Amino acid sequence: MKYDFNQTINRENTRAVKYDFREKLFGSNEILPMWVADMDFASTPFLQEAIIERARHNVYGYTTYDKELLETVQSWLKERHQFDVSTDLISLSPGVIPSLHALVQSFTEEGDQIVIQPPVYPPFFSVVKEHNREIVENPLIEKDHHYEINFTQLEEQFKNGAKAFILCSPHNPVGRVWTQDEVQRMVDLCEKYDVYLFSDEIHADIIFSEGRHYPSETLSNNSESNKRIFTLMAPSKTFNIAGLQGSYVISPNQKSKEIFDKQLGRQGFVVLNTFAYTAMEAVYKHGEDWLEQLNEQLQENRDLVHRKLQESKTSVKAFDSEGTYLIWLDFRDTGLSHDEISRKLKEDAKVGLNDGKSFGDQGECFMRLNIASPSSVVEEAIDRIIQAFKK
Structure with missing residues (x-):
């Protein structure tokens, strides 16, 4: 069509x-x-049809997800990004930013250093500052109207005690799609210095012909119990459904997921709205x-x-x-x-x-x-x- x-x-x-x-x-x-x-x-149009069909039911009480929805997300990630995830490690959330707030609160303490890479999506600053954590900037390096990562500085910041690193991949606003080597180097440094990696991959599906997205988690060498990579994704940018407020986080292991889910609950995020579930399933199955x-x-x-x-x-x-x-x-x-x-x-x-x-x-x-x-x-x-x- x-x-x-x-x-x-x-x-x-x-x-x-x-x-x-x-x-x-x-x-x-x-x-x-x-x-x-x-x-x-x-x-x-598959989305519109799915929403209209659900609306015909005309009852909009509390709804929840089921195994089929999680398997739909799982299938999308495997086929689109060769990212093989367990449905047991998927947590649903109304958005990437609420998820980042919950991750910062769950796995860092007040005063901890968190690395970001400006110029970068403005909420990255606020999710650190609002919880009394210290922002550590690892500015991107400009070269011939193209940006690169300052790995020397990044490693030094990790050596100096940074607790977490918020990665924007692909990068907003500069439009970089990090290469496999670049992602691998960032993941390796996080694992070498025991730094949590909160990887915002909301733009992962919008890639031009010269690029390919590499989910951070797929390049990890740590055993599952030692992994510290959290992947944040959503269909919202991909299919223009940000107003329906549905995203998800893939935790590295069950223990970390339980900690994260508990913090989401403290913030009042227990279920998504009815149409968020309908939309996520429709676009990933037919979009x-x-x-x-x-x-x-x-x-x-x-x-x-x-x-x-x-x-x-x-x-x-x-x-x-x-x-x-x-x-x-x-x-x-x-x-x-x-x-x-x-x-x-x-x-x-x-x-x-x-x-x-x-x-x-x-x-x-x-x-x-x-x-x-x-x-x-x-x-x-x-x-x-x-x-x-x-x-």
Whole structure:
């Protein structure tokens, strides 16, 4: 079946954060929103059919998961990522961020050092700070508009007593899909220095043709009892269902899972909403063909952004992206301050992007662009940016 990813869908007045929050965030509803990390595409029709069928029952009491749902997740991971997991080690959660909060509380103590790699997803900072843990930054190294990991510094930080490491794989916002060697080196260092690895792999399914995702757990050499790798995943980014709030965590062993589940319970997370279960099962059973076509469209959008910027010879540059639907835009050569860049985007281009500073100090004069929209919308956004910064 051929899916249409160039259909423009009006999301206004649906309480969509991306659209209905524009006035408050950018000061105008005329802003073209290219910020929040969700998609402007309709999800797979199998999902809509499954939700409508469940709604026909018209009773929405407490629901729970069953073995079939866990086996559906298990099958997806094995076929998509060659990640063979036990259903006994899967915990369901409303989202990756609540799971990170629970992991930090479960396996670290106040004052413990936790390593993150900025520029990185803003909640990584808050899940450390809000529990009185110490952030240790291992900034990514910029090289030829491409980012690499500073392994020398990372090992030194582990040697100095870091208790945990929060990994973003694939990386938001820079779009890196870590190679097998890079993931292996990070896993090896964690195991060498007994560091917990909380691996956020929510973007694992959105990979372009030149990349491949390697789940951290698949490269572990430790015995099950000694493993300290927790994998956080969800269908939410993959199938544009973040609003249904369903994710899962794969623990390294049963003892760790019990500790984690207990903390989730303390936070009040016991069951998901009815449609989260329905959605997770539907997309993982029937969504692979839709996903393949989605990735092709996103890669075309990425290439469109790079081509337009190169042809325009503007001072705005785009970093290489191997996955996710996020592009890291570099405005440093414009000669403008960060505030001037922000103002120009809002007032001249009238395009809403994620502020680079929210991803850490390394985001000075950077912005994040979401390309998960029809090509015509992406082209309009990049044309507006080019025109604004040509003046």
